[in-house]
Amino acid sequence: EVQLLESGGGLVQPGVSLRLSCAASGFTFTTYAMTWVRQAPGKGLEWVSTISGSGGSTYYAASVKGRFIISRDNSKNTLYLQMNGLRAEDTAVYYCAKDGYCSSTTCYYYYAMDVWGQGTTVTVSS
Amino acid sequence: DIQMTQSPSSLSASVGDRVTITCRASQGINNYLAWYQQKPGKVPNLLIYAASTLQSGVPSRFSGSGSGTDFTLTISSLQPEDVATYYCQKYNSAPPWTFGQGTKVEIK
Numbered sequence: 001e002v003q004l005l006e007s008g009g010g011l012v013q014p015g016v017s018l019r020l021s022c023a024a025s026g027f028t029f030t031t032y033a034m035t036w037v038r039q040a041p042g043k044g045l046e047w048v049s050t051i052s053g054s055g056g057s058t059y060y061a062a063s064v065k066g067r068f069i070i071s072r073d074n075s076k077n078t079l080y081l082q083m084n085g086l087r088a089e090d091t092a093v094y095y096c097a098k099d100g101y102c103s104s105t106t107c108y109y110y111y112a113m114d115v116w117g118q119g120t121t122v123t124v125s126s
Numbered sequence: 127d128i129q130m131t132q133s134p135s136s137l138s139a140s141v142g143d144r145v146t147i148t149c150r151a152s153q154g155i156n157n158y159l160a161w162y163q164q165k166p167g168k169v170p171n172l173l174i175y176a177a178s179t180l181q182s183g184v185p186s187r188f189s190g191s192g193s194g195t196d197f198t199l200t201i202s203s204l205q206p207e208d209v210a211t212y213y214c215q216k217y218n219s220a221p222p223w224t225f226g227q228g229t230k231v232e233i234k
Binding site: 035037044045046047050059061095107109110111112113114116117118119 | 158160162164169170171172175176181211213215217218219220221222223224225226227228
């Protein structure tokens with residue numbers, strides 16, 4: 001069974017850092033791009049960041065670029081999101097999702113995000 | 127960046143009704159369009175990808191159509207378990223991805 005399990009959320013003060021993790025199982029992790037999506041309380045879905053299967057390509061939403069870093073450890077089947085300089089507006093449930101299929105040279109995003117984790121909650125407040 | 131606009135933002139319909147939600151892209155995205163269902167308090171669930179391909183396990187009353195800039199999600203016969211918020215998402219050939227603002231579907 002394909003599973004994604006996020007962890008690392010919590011209540012933090014503005015300006016601090018936090019690292020989220022997403023443990024994957026049930027599929028060949030290294031051959032899939034992975035994405036973080038967040039949802040602020042009562043709001044819609046917001047794409048945050050995507051990383052290719054090899055980790056060689058990363059993409060960020062303008063709202064987090066320069067503050068968040070996406071990475072992955074394919075030996076541990078784990079995705080990460082390092083969040084620095086947290087702001088109140090970063091308060092959200094953060095989901096990781098399995099994304100496009102990646103060959104050795106490129107990723108193909110035809111099938112969209114077909115598996116999502118249960119989410120981890122980040123609250124930024126003083 | 128490409129913007130995605132959904133309409134309506136909410137709707138109320140009776141059980142058995144045909145329900146249609148539209149999603150418009152600010153630029154052409156071929157058929158790189160997905161629809162997700164998020165039930166209250168739950169994780170988003172992929173319903174349709176490539177504009178019209180039903181994800182495995184999704185009931186056949188759901189269907190998608192469109193290409194280019196205009197897309198539609200249709201529920202042929204609304205059921206009580208379909209109460210949810212529905213999101214479109216464009217995913218092109220590479221990020222950034224963009225979601226529509228969501229359409230909340232309720233039972234009348």
